[in-house]
Amino acid sequence: xxxFNDIDIECPQxxxxxxxxxxxxxxxxxxxxxxxxxxxxxxxxxxxPECSYxxxxxxxxxxxxxxxxxxxxxxxxxxxDQQDELQKLMQAGFKEAQAVMPEKERIVYEPILLxxxxxxxxxxxxxxxxxxxxxxxxxxxxxxxxxxxxLRPAHARxxxxxxxxxxxxxxxxxxxxxxxxxxxxxxxxxxxxxxxxKLQTTIQANPGWTx
Ligand SMILES: [Zn+2]
Numbered sequence: 001x002x003x004f005n006d007i008d009i010e011c012p013q014x015x016x017x018x019x020x021x022x023x024x025x026x027x028x029x030x031x032x033x034x035x036x037x038x039x040x041x042x043x044x045x046x047x048x049p050e051c052s053y054x055x056x057x058x059x060x061x062x063x064x065x066x067x068x069x070x071x072x073x074x075x076x077x078x079x080x081d082q083q084d085e086l087q088k089l090m091q092a093g094f095k096e097a098q099a100v101m102p103e104k105e106r107i108v109y110e111p112i113l114l115x116x117x118x119x120x121x122x123x124x125x126x127x128x129x130x131x132x133x134x135x136x137x138x139x140x141x142x143x144x145x146x147x148x149x150x151l152r153p154a155h156a157r158x159x160x161x162x163x164x165x166x167x168x169x170x171x172x173x174x175x176x177x178x179x180x181x182x183x184x185x186x187x188x189x190x191x192x193x194x195x196x197x198k199l200q201t202t203i204q205a206n207p208g209w210t211x
Contacts, residue, residue, distance in 0.1 A: 109154035
């Protein structure tokens with residue numbers, strides 16, 4: 001569920017004190033229009049009723065997008081120096097919240113910690129770009145009979161990669177060699193898939209890489 005708070009704000013331009021509304025929890029699945037506002041850089045912008053001066057309210061916010069297996073705790077930029085503490089706090093709070101939830105509703109992926117909404121916007125844009133290339137790869141692999149593995153969103157995020165991974169072999173989990181051979185086939189079909197070319201370079205440079 002998305003929620004907002006009314007907070008006291010002092011206008012940095014004219015000094016007027018007023019009540020402003022800021023979002024403290026955004027559920028992108030239920031309220032996609034809030035995601036649009038966020039991506040447009042308009043979320044938590046507050047305008048002074050006296051002089052119309054607009055400020056961005058950098059507050060703690062929780063962002064949830066279940067379809068993308070994304071749960072992000074976003075702290076203000078000014079708290080970046082407390083990263084280690086906040087990471088622990090987040091893990092503890094998440095565990096506690098999960099413990100009292102019915103088993104079926106528990107979240108199976110880990111929350112991530114970010115500072116400032118700009119970092120979240122960047123992550124969402126990056127994942128949209130990866131998803132776009134993933135979709136192209138899926139179509140090309142299907143057309144050319146290249147096998148693929150579909151990663152869960154949180155798994156792909158952890159690896160910093162696309163969800164569709166071309167592969168060879170028949171094992172339940174493709175090996176590094178299977179994936180490298182799969183990517184090679186895909187890049188022969190379409191050499192301009194730059195994220196896959198990057199993934200190939202990453203895997204080649206890392207002999208211990210596993211899916
Ligand atoms: Zn003002």
